[in-house]
Amino acid sequence: MKSKIAYLYKHYRFLAARRIVQLGLLFLFMAGNAWGWHILTGDLSSSRVFDTITLTDPLATLQLLLAGGKVASEALLGALIIFVVYAVLGRAFCSWICPVNLITDLADWTRRVLGFQEPPLMYLNRNLRYWVLGLVFVLSLLLSLPVFEFISPIAALSRGAVFGMGMGWAYLTAIFFFDLFIVKHGYCGHICPLGAFYSLISRFRLVRVRHVKDNCTNCGLCFNVCPEPHVLSLVGKHDGTVNIPECTNCFRCVEVCDDDALFFSLGKGWSE
Amino acid sequence: MGKIDKTRRRMIFRTLQGATLVAVGGTFWAGFVKENAQADLVLRPPGALPEKDFLATCIHCGLCVEACPYDTLRLGAYGENVPVGTPYFIPRDVPCYLCEDIPCTAACPTGALDLLSLTDEEGELDVSKSRMGVAVIDYNNCIANRGLRCDACVRACPYIEKAIFVDTRRNPRTGKHAMLVPVVDADYCTGCGLCEKACVTDKPTIFVLPRDVALGSTGLHYELPPPPNFNEEAPSDEI
Numbered sequence: 240m241k242s243k244i245a246y247l248y249k250h251y252r253f254l255a256a257r258r259i260v261q262l263g264l265l266f267l268f269m270a271g272n273a274w275g276w277h278i279l280t281g282d283l284s285s286s287r288v289f290d291t292i293t294l295t296d297p298l299a300t301l302q303l304l305l306a307g308g309k310v311a312s313e314a315l316l317g318a319l320i321i322f323v324v325y326a327v328l329g330r331a332f333c334s335w336i337c338p339v340n341l342i343t344d345l346a347d348w349t350r351r352v353l354g355f356q357e358p359p360l361m362y363l364n365r366n367l368r369y370w371v372l373g374l375v376f377v378l379s380l381l382l383s384l385p386v387f388e389f390i391s392p393i394a395a396l397s398r399g400a401v402f403g404m405g406m407g408w409a410y411l412t413a414i415f416f417f418d419l420f421i422v423k424h425g426y427c428g429h430i431c432p433l434g435a436f437y438s439l440i441s442r443f444r445l446v447r448v449r450h451v452k453d454n455c456t457n458c459g460l461c462f463n464v465c466p467e468p469h470v471l472s473l474v475g476k477h478d479g480t481v482n483i484p485e486c487t488n489c490f491r492c493v494e495v496c497d498d499d500a501l502f503f504s505l506g507k508g509w510s511e
Numbered sequence: 512m513g514k515i516d517k518t519r520r521r522m523i524f525r526t527l528q529g530a531t532l533v534a535v536g537g538t539f540w541a542g543f544v545k546e547n548a549q550a551d552l553v554l555r556p557p558g559a560l561p562e563k564d565f566l567a568t569c570i571h572c573g574l575c576v577e578a579c580p581y582d583t584l585r586l587g588a589y590g591e592n593v594p595v596g597t598p599y600f601i602p603r604d605v606p607c608y609l610c611e612d613i614p615c616t617a618a619c620p621t622g623a624l625d626l627l628s629l630t631d632e633e634g635e636l637d638v639s640k641s642r643m644g645v646a647v648i649d650y651n652n653c654i655a656n657r658g659l660r661c662d663a664c665v666r667a668c669p670y671i672e673k674a675i676f677v678d679t680r681r682n683p684r685t686g687k688h689a690m691l692v693p694v695v696d697a698d699y700c701t702g703c704g705l706c707e708k709a710c711v712t713d714k715p716t717i718f719v720l721p722r723d724v725a726l727g728s729t730g731l732h733y734e735l736p737p738p739p740n741f742n743e744e745a746p747s748d749e750i
Contacts, residue, residue: 284571285574307567309564310622386541402576405587
């Protein structure tokens with residue numbers, strides 16, 4: 240019994256913590272509107288913590304500025320806070336906060352449970368997201384509208400859970416099936432411009448996965464669970480930290496590794 | 512004939528492939544957003560910037576919606592014919608009750624709802640400066656204009672005798688009765704929609720439209736006298 244608990248802790252501690260954070264935030268946002276709780280109000284685009292600290296999505300704010308909106312300093316400050324948080328934590332938003340991660344991880348889990356090994360229906364380059372991000376900037380400027388905020392499934396889900404989904408559920412279901420049947424890790428790993436944005440600012444992050452080559456048995460478990468497997472290019476090759484910016488710091492690789500070859504680490508990145 | 516550089520050709524082709532994908536995607540994306548943001552009949556909360564600026568400043572967070580104590584405000588969802596994620600209200604369902612502390616406008620983090628536009632010279636909040644829309648009356652179906660005694664909209668108006676007042680006219684049908692016809696003064700109307708909510712007809716014959724839609728403009732080349740003062744006989748110290 241005790242060893243079972245130890246096993247579960249060892250293999251699921253980060254995953255459990257992530258799901259608690261993701262669902263907890265969604266619940267607090269929902270409670271803010273439904274029962275007037277003042278812990279967390281608004282949605283992931285902009286929110287207030289205890290009615291005092293305003294937090295704002297930096298990419299949404301950037302789009303508003305490009306669209307020509309005269310954004311108040313309160314929102315700008317909130318965007319700066321979030322910007323700094325993810326500059327330090329890396330792309331942790333995607334795996335710890337974003338509710339769409341629940342959907343795409345479910346699709347990935349379904350893939351694994353059903354044993355889908357089919358090649359993707361279409362080829363998407365993982366750098367497509369940076370093109371999409373560029374498109375966000377160009378179109379926001381051209382249309383004077385925050386263009387990603389109109390189609391963002393992240394906003395659609397976080398807003399929909401709080402204020403009513405409308406037809407948004409169809410959109411989110413489409414993303415689930417896109418990830419399940421068409422392209423593995425399709426949305427989060429290839430398209431999402433918010434993920435691209437957080438990747439770009441994560442270069443100097445202080446939280447990274449660390450690899451110890453001598454312990455590695457090349458079992459491949461980490462590659463199986465990683466939503467961005469290319470970031471694990473150092474595994475089995477040399478010591479160092481995961482420095483490729485698309486790592487979402489979900490630490491799933493750390494917990495599935497049975498050989499003590501992957502660790503959570505603080506501090507600057509390095510490689511040998 | 513020189514040898515063709517296949518590597519370079521392939522690279523150019525790949526770049527063109529990517530560029531085409533982005534251009535095609537961007538066209539559909541821009542088309543959807545432009546269409547979705549087209550909402551001529553949407554009523555915004557108090558203090559909203561002009562629609563174009565509003566859409567460029569609103570971050571779709573819903574803090575105004577949560578601040579509204581009457582659940583007047585809603586946040587547009589997909590399929591509602593409202594720019595998605597932006598706040599609006601439908602007066603016939605729940606009108607704006609013009610809270611004196613204007614919590615919705617005060618809650619806005621980006622300034623898409625501008626509290627300064629609702630502040631008077633002394634720095635006091637003045638919700639009567641809101642211009643969410645303007646009430647428009649369909650005189651063909653307004654029962655007061657057909658000789659029946661109804662002043663529901665007039666009584667509902669928080670700026671009674673300023674924003675809506677009663678124009679007493681002779682009833683030409685009977686020749687001896689009065690008709691008490693409601694008239695809206697767009698200079699005072701906030702567009703709160705309490706009149707639309709109160710209207711007794713099946714489908715309201717007084718309703719709020721965005722000011723851009725409902726009001727004309729004379730342009731610059733007319734030299735007109737000041738607009739007629741509809742409120743001449745109304746006591747000016749009330750409201």
